[in-house]
Amino acid sequence: MDDKILHTLEYPKIIHKLVQHAATPLGQVEAERTVPSPDLEEVKTRLQMTDEAYKADRLKGAAPFAGIANIRPALRRAVIGGTLSAHELLDIALTARGGRRVKRHIGQIHEDDPLPLMQGIAEMIAENKELEDAIFACIDEQGDVMDSASPELAAIRRELRNGESRIREKLEQMIRSASVQKMLQDAIITLRGDRYVIPVKQEYRSHFGGIVHDQSGSGATLFIEPEAVVAMNNRLRELKASEAREIEKILQRLTALAAEAAKDLELNLDLLGKLDFAYAKARLAHEMRATQPRMNDRGFLKLRRARHPLIPSEQVVPVDVELGNDYTAIIITGPNTGGKR
Structure with a gap:
């Protein structure tokens, strides 16, 4: 869609509100780069994903995204032979653990209330429990290498x-x-x-x-x-x-383990970003008191009690809008300061 049209529709402002609901940097990136799609089936899939996240959030609350970080730069350095710091390795362990917990959280909801799209993504998350355990056995929650590391x-x-x-x-x-x-x-x-x-x-x-x-x-x-x-x-x-030499040896050993799991972890980041993005949309929908629309490709539009999403709900006046079928044109009236653009 043309950038000028998006700007006129104040789309960037909606995206800004959406980004604020993301729980991780991964979800924020997904939100920032999302644009409207002209493909009807893709739009329906996106709406279903949001609806599933809305249901999951309502049933079990927010998914456990705590600790998940964008560890891509650290993983790439590990793959090319660089030695990661204790803090970078801790982030990797926390992200691996977070991914495993999100996977379990969605799977448990899916058992009782099907979430086919979200479960399809969650079940692809690779578990790296051995890497988690190896890092947590050596590095504490403050990012310091513990005596027990060796x-x-x-x-x-x-x-x-x-x-x-x-x-x-x-x-x-x-x-x-x-x-x-x-x-x-x-x-x-x-x-x-x-x-x-x-x-x-x-x-x-x-x-x-x-x-x-x-x-x-x-x-x-x-x-x-x-x-x-x-x-x-x-x-x-x-x-x-x-002590410094021994710590370096420990970090090198843990970095090598992270490098072995890098491909799985990078894929996990993509999957977790999509899931966090879905939850962000669900939380924004809840804040806006939005409902899921039924889409069609017949050029027909019917909105009931539609509200501008950027105007406080206690101030906005809902309106019904219908275009298509019996209505081929629409006239917008009001004073010059009434926002007819």
Whole structure:
């Protein structure tokens, strides 16, 4: 259909309202690119799909689309050998789980109240439970790699925690000493970079051994790593490097699993987008108090109590409109500001 006609009909405004009812980015894309179809059978299919979603929403509420994201960029990077971040892998697991839940949700409704079109789409959703489980076993809901992701990572982090505890104990012994306290700006332990330090007054620098890592803006305070913990801090740095290498290995392993399932997951995104789009149309129809029209190809139009969809229902005046059969023309009257366009 001509863009000028769509603009005159304020079609983009309707689409904007429709997009707001989509639960996922996938459904939003489907809504944004939908245009009227001149094919009668396609129009009937679209209307039936909306009607099924309307019924499903009325019977069981919204489908469980939570967690579903557009993971296409991550999947494509995985396929070409890139290593995905923990957050990207978490999105993949959440999307896989969301697809499985949507499939089950629609299937359960279909058993009692047939939804032939929606069920036809839902049953094509591939389940990737093994991938889900593998990712959730390694990455928590905040997108952090867990200790349990591998025995090596657990051992490294255990040693890290013990090392940090020993450094803190050593420094706390120092800052509780009366002879050291007089040299400190504050009796606290802090970090500069990944090194544990304490704040020493500038005038005591010559009396205080260790490495200076930073100073305050005024220069009155030096952040010094005491010589007694230098070796311990060095060991922490080595452990953190080992931790980073182990995390990289875990992410690479999970990325490889995601790459193996990429085709199924990409197809799932298309299917989930169509289902979310149908639910969005159903929710907009409910908001507008719309009814399903009966379509024909005989050039006949009959509208009963039709309302402009962008005018609040409490303000609009419903009208009956009939064109075709006994009526070959229609005259629109009213004042110049009456919106006759």
